[in-house]
Amino acid sequence: MVEGTEVVRLDPGHPDIAAVRRAAGVIRGGGLVAFPTETVYGLGADGLSAAAVERIFLAKGRPQDNPLILHVAAPEDAHRVALDVSACARRLMERFWPGPLTLVLPKRPEVPDVVSAGLPTVGVRMPDNIIALTLIAESGVPIAAPSANVSGRPSPTSADHVIADLAGKIEMVLDGGPTTVGVESTVLDTTSTPPGVLRPGGVTVEELRDVLGEVSVLSAESAARLEGPVPSPGMKYTHYAPKTPVVLVEGEPDQVAGRILREIQARHATGETAGVMCSCETEGLYRGQADVVRVAGSRRDLATVAAALFATLRLFDADGVDVVFAEGFDQAGLGFAIMNRLRRASGGRIIRAHMGTGVDPG
Ligand code: AMP
Ligand code: MG
Numbered sequence: 613m614v615e616g617t618e619v620v621r622l623d624p625g626h627p628d629i630a631a632v633r634r635a636a637g638v639i640r641g642g643g644l645v646a647f648p649t650e651t652v653y654g655l656g657a658d659g660l661s662a663a664a665v666e667r668i669f670l671a672k673g674r675p676q677d678n679p680l681i682l683h684v685a686a687p688e689d690a691h692r693v694a695l696d697v698s699a700c701a702r703r704l705m706e707r708f709w710p711g712p713l714t715l716v717l718p719k720r721p722e723v724p725d726v727v728s729a730g731l732p733t734v735g736v737r738m739p740d741n742i743i744a745l746t747l748i749a750e751s752g753v754p755i756a757a758p759s760a761n762v763s764g765r766p767s768p769t770s771a772d773h774v775i776a777d778l779a780g781k782i783e784m785v786l787d788g789g790p791t792t793v794g795v796e797s798t799v800l801d802t803t804s805t806p807p808g809v810l811r812p813g814g815v816t817v818e819e820l821r822d823v824l825g826e827v828s829v830l831s832a833e834s835a836a837r838l839e840g841p842v843p844s845p846g847m848k849y850t851h852y853a854p855k856t857p858v859v860l861v862e863g864e865p866d867q868v869a870g871r872i873l874r875e876i877q878a879r880h881a882t883g884e885t886a887g888v889m890c891s892c893e894t895e896g897l898y899r900g901q902a903d904v905v906r907v908a909g910s911r912r913d914l915a916t917v918a919a920a921l922f923a924t925l926r927l928f929d930a931d932g933v934d935v936v937f938a939e940g941f942d943q944a945g946l947g948f949a950i951m952n953r954l955r956r957a958s959g960g961r962i963i964r965a966h967m968g969t970g971v972d973p974g
Contacts, residue, residue, distance in 0.1 A: 614644075617779045619771065624648070624788040627743045631786075636750035638783045639664075644671060646760040646774045647747050648788035649739035651712045651796050651814055652767040652922070653774050654683065654757030655782065656747070659693070662724035665756050669726070671781040674763045679729040680756040681714050681797070682736050685748040690715070690736050693723050693754050700824065701802045707823050710740035712797040712814025727756050737797055743788040759796060760785075766852045766922040766957070769794050773926060794919035795949045804828070812949040814918070852957040854925045856887070856933060860958040862940035862951075863965030865911065869897045871965040872937045876902055879935060887933040889924055891917070894939065904931045914946040921950060925957060 620631050635645045642664040645656050655672065657664035659682045669676060682693050687705040690697050694717035697705075701715050719734035728734050736754075739745065748755050759767040762777040771787035778785075798813035798820070806826040809817055820827045859875070861868050872888060876898075879886045887904035890897075891911040898905045908924050909916030928936045938954050941947045955962060 614781060614783055617775070617782055617785060619775065619785045619787055621771075621787045622743055624741075624743065627746060627786075627788065629746065632743065632746045633750050635747055635784055635786055636752075639747070639751040639753070639755060642667075643784070644668060644782040645747070645784045645786065646768075646771070646778065646782060647741075647744050647757075647786040648771075648791055649683075649741045649744045649757075650710075650791060651739070651793045652769055652791055653760040653771065653785075654739075654744070654755075655760035655774075655778070656683070656755040656757040658751070659683075659727055659754040659756035660722060660724065661753075662726050665724060665726050668756065668758060671778060672758065672761070672763045674758060676726070677729045678758075679731055679735060680727050680758050681799075682723070682727065682734055682754040683744065683748055683757050684736060684738050684754050685745050687738060689738075689754065690717065693720055693734050693736055694718060695720050698802055700807065703823060704800070704802070704820075705738070708815050708819075709738040710745065711738075712740070712793050712795075713737065713820075714797045714799045714813075716799060716801040716803060716810065718803060733801070733803055735799060741788065741791075743786055747786065764851060764853060766854060766925040767796060769919075769922050773923070776926075790919075790923075792919060793915075794921055794923075795946070795953060798949070800827075812952045814946075814949065816945045817948060818945060852922065852925065852953050853959060854936070854957070855929045856931070856936050857961065858889075858925070858928075858936045858938050858954075858958045859961045859963060860938050860940055860954050861963045861965055865891075865894060865939070867965035868939050869894050871963060872939065873897065873901055875937055875963070884934040885932075887928050887931055887936040889928070889936060889938040891939060891941075902937075903933050904928070911941065914941060914950060917941060917950055918946050921953060 714737040760774045793814040798815040799811040808828040885903040888902040
């Protein structure tokens, strides 16, 4: 059992190597270390030790059928865990590594089944973060790391989020400040023809098509569905949800705002309070109407929305409103990953703004 969780603050650009070496020692000893990546904080363990990896599932309360991603410090290290790295996978590594792209590759038998949840494949990624890369290199093993949150909660984009969820359950947290991308990696199955996006993320489908030509994609609806067979097991679980219920409102931006304003009025009429998560472009429409207004970022730069999404969702829990209405975003580019997370955070509570009695946002 863990006595207490040690939090080590590091300079993201020049991390103290002695502190990272100590963390690497914890990993080699079978312990759990949370560390920053460019996407979200990861909860790391020795990826070649079944006993260490099992502790990740316990600490997070993660379902056993949801496989973990193995993190490597260099593209060559993919060969340590993958039986075969195809020409297509190599091209993707050259273009996107280090970065938010996980490649699903045929698994080597040395990788414990608990990592891949019994699948014959393994997800591999090289993160774009100096602390993460140093930790992996110093550990000398591929590091298995899902997001460092309690399963079902919004993913952690700061060390404080990790501490809120996992203090007392893990040995160490490396605090490297807030993460930059803010949504998880894109998971791409390179064993299928054409390669298929199993989870949208920080590398966009458009960027993948630039390199590969054809790429198959689950529709946003099926990627967000909560039951039934799914090629990437993690996609079937309700996820990213704050404690406050989230209702996602999709459609044209002006219709969305109008619809949310009407929904707020309806809630107020029954004595309920309502928050809104919106873009800076529409923020003014809700001031004085919603009980809490939180801006996720700008519609003109979806990277700002991705970066702030999970932290903003977590903040609503402290606000104590009865419901949060989240504005939908355009699905192009990073919007695909953002909408995937919002749909799942809503647990299926989705309103299409143009359905039912339309409203003039005026
Ligand atoms: P997390 O680490 O919490 O971001 O979750 C990892 C995601 O990658 C989940 O959606 C998994 O289902 C997916 N994943 C990891 N390994 C594989 C694999 N071998 N095949 C398909 N999906 C995978
Ligand atoms: Mg996760």
